[in-house]
Amino acid sequence: MTNFEAADAFDGKAGSVEIVTDKHGIDQLILQNAKGATTQISLYGGQVLSWKNEKGEELLFMSSKATCKPPMPVRGGIPISFPQFGSGGRLEQHGFARNRTWVIDDQLPSPCGSTGSKGQASVNLLLKPSEEDLNKVWPNRFEVRLRVTLTEKGDLILRSRVRNDNGKPLSFQIAFRTYFSVSDISEVRVEGLETLDYLDCLQEKRRFTEQGDALTFESEVDRIYLNSSDIVAVFDHGSKRTFHIKKQGLPDVAVWNPWDKKAKALSDLGDDEYKQMLCVDGAVIEKPISLKPGEEWVGQLELSVLSSC
Numbered sequence: 001m002t003n004f005e006a007a008d009a010f011d012g013k014a015g016s017v018e019i020v021t022d023k024h025g026i027d028q029l030i031l032q033n034a035k036g037a038t039t040q041i042s043l044y045g046g047q048v049l050s051w052k053n054e055k056g057e058e059l060l061f062m063s064s065k066a067t068c069k070p071p072m073p074v075r076g077g078i079p080i081s082f083p084q085f086g087s088g089g090r091l092e093q094h095g096f097a098r099n100r101t102w103v104i105d106d107q108l109p110s111p112c113g114s115t116g117s118k119g120q121a122s123v124n125l126l127l128k129p130s131e132e133d134l135n136k137v138w139p140n141r142f143e144v145r146l147r148v149t150l151t152e153k154g155d156l157i158l159r160s161r162v163r164n165d166n167g168k169p170l171s172f173q174i175a176f177r178t179y180f181s182v183s184d185i186s187e188v189r190v191e192g193l194e195t196l197d198y199l200d201c202l203q204e205k206r207r208f209t210e211q212g213d214a215l216t217f218e219s220e221v222d223r224i225y226l227n228s229s230d231i232v233a234v235f236d237h238g239s240k241r242t243f244h245i246k247k248q249g250l251p252d253v254a255v256w257n258p259w260d261k262k263a264k265a266l267s268d269l270g271d272d273e274y275k276q277m278l279c280v281d282g283a284v285i286e287k288p289i290s291l292k293p294g295e296e297w298v299g300q301l302e303l304s305v306l307s308s309c
């Protein structure tokens with residue numbers, strides 16, 4: 001792309017950003033770092049759809065039945081729940097940001113590509129409410145900015161800023177719902193949630209305290225862990241891979257696997273595909289963010305992967 005900046009050269013190579021259009025006419029951005037790792041982001045939902053390491057191995061789950069066509073949200077990758085998490089409020093489940101079309105944020109100096117960084121690639125996206133959203137869905141003016149960076153090491157960073165453009169306070173929840181690709185959910189454990197309180201969404205959000213040393217999976221799990229430390233790890237023994245989730249400004253961690261019955265009930269998930277996915281969110285859920293007019297909130301999710309556990 002000639003009209004976008006490429007990242008600075010690293011060992012003679014540079015990161016790159018390419019724009020392609022999917023079969024529904026929606027633009028997607030493909031970021032590649034100097035070592036050949038890639039990530040693919042759709043303007044539909046501002047959603048990361050794919051994250052591959054330099055060997056070309058996919059690290060995120062995408063359902064074989066995912067519909068990437070509006071108005072359905074996309075089952076896989078990293079959908080963003082905003083301004084509502086789950087079905088607790090008056091908006092549609094998980095809010096509307098995941099089924100709106102975002103734009104490339106050209107107000108920033110380098111909307112695609114990145115300067116001052118070695119061998120990495122970034123893109124800046126923006127979501128603002130349409131007049132129809134303001135009138136019919138949610139009467140609040142806001143800007144959500146999302147910067148997705150694929151670092152020279154192949155880490156994936158999602159940095160988000162939400163600004164209140166209302167003349168009144170703005171309150172919202174937000175979650176980066178990361179569908180990790182795992183070899184077999186029964187072989188997965190999550191660490192970093194020990195001793196935390198959680199709300200169990202399978203039991204009317206009753207509050208419990210995690211008793212185990214690690215969270216393992218043998219049936220449906222749908223929980224919101226509260227006030228976690230800023231690092232959570234997902235160990236996948238089958239693939240000998242460990243995902244590290246480092247987060248800032250995102251105190252809660254929602255963990256979801258639908259297991260067999262619920263998977264069968266979801267039209268956009270294959271019956272057995274629940275075995276290959278685990279959804280772990282960095283989120284603000286229990287205590288929604290409240291911004292005064294003109295104020296801004298910043299949160300960041302940083303994902304990295306180690307190849308043995």
Ligand SMILES: O=P(O)(O)OC[C@H]1O[C@@H](O)[C@H](O)[C@@H](O)[C@@H]1O
Nearest residue numbers: 073086087093094201222254256
């Ligand atoms: O199917 P969705 O809207 O992407 O949500 C996935 C799951 O997200 C969880 O947070 C909800 O508690 C579940 O009820 C829901 O099934």
